[in-house]
Amino acid sequence: MDMQTSLLDRLFDTGLLIDTGVEGLYGRSGAFEDVIARFERLIDAYGGADGAEAMRFPPGMNRAHFESSGYMKSFPQLAGTVHSFCGGDLDHMSLLQCMEVGGDWTKDQKATDIVLTPAACYPLYPTIAKRGRLPAGGGLYDLQSYCFRHEPSNDPARQQLFRMREYVCMGTQEHVTTFRQTWMDRGLEMMAKVGLDVTMDVANDPFFGRAGRMMANNQRDQNLKFELLIPVTSAAKPTACMSFNYHQDAFGAKWGLNLENGDVAHTACVGFGLERIALALFARHGLDIAAWPADVRKVLGYQD
Ligand code: ATP
Ligand code: ZN
Ligand code: MG
Secondary structure, three states: OOHHHHHHHHHHHHOOEEEOOOOOOEEEOHHHHHHHHHHHHHHHHHHHHHOOEEEOOOOEEEHHHHHHHOHHHHOOOOOOEEEEOOOOHHHHHHHHHHHHOOOOHHHHOEEEEEEEOOOOOOOHHHHHHHOOOOOOOOEEEEEEEEEEOOOOOOOOOOOOEEEEEEEEEEEOHHHHHHHHHHHHHHHHHHHHHOOOOOEEEEOOOOOOHHHHHHHHHHHHHOOOEEEEEEOOOOOOOOEEEEEEEEOOOHHHHHHOOEOOOOOEOEEEEEEEEHHHHHHHHHHHHOOOHHHOOHHHHHHOOOOO
């Protein structure tokens, strides 16, 4: 049995994660959720004074916005669309007959106006663009959403529905790259406070196909994406628990995000993988939260 299976099995055994029969789709216990809530309070303690505008979107986004984002060009393999039955009585009858005989009843489902959110920041850009030019000093936003990615795996740190907490900054190149550096420093400090071993590395997104490999190389060469890696299922292959992304003016140009003076905005986002951070804590300190080191418990606000 490999390491991944054993951590997942232990998470199931303790009830921290709840098996649904689908890889990467889990229920969470109250204790697991509580760890995430407490870690989010720690994020608030670091970012709360920055004056970010908080917004919460549901885990589905406007399909038209999803189409404009270009996600299907870069990550068609990860996307999830919401389809529904849109027929009448006769269609319903044949649907039920099809299910009865174990046929593919899903082929007549029709696409709705909703696509599952692939990253917490996706619904933000069109929302801000609609407001008109950014205020003087740019924009700063605080987001959290369940996100969907079709990447089934028996690695508990690679889920299909998971939460991302994000801060997104819009402004000049100088402004947003400083924002990103600030959060890289904060990320390292926060993880040290909760007793996690971290490394920071340059990274790239898994752009699809042959053209995608060129995009990935370019992203790496230009240091557009960094990841904070923490051991979860393996010390040799630590898991990305935060990412720090500089989009240059690509999203600004795509969505029509403009500074107060009319210049195209640069954007950056930092994302916390909330389940991954909780899993890193369990992997490092054990599955019994009451037995976690006193200093870690204190930082997370557990009463002793
Ligand atoms: P990976 O390289 O591990 O696939 P990623 O580069 O795709 O990660 P991002 O797109 O930068 O990840 O997403 C932001 C954060 O969301 C990641 O740093 C990670 O903590 C978390 N995350 C991404 N994919 C998953 C997943 N499948 N399950 C749980 N958390 C995830
Ligand atoms: Zn983002
Ligand atoms: Mg990925």
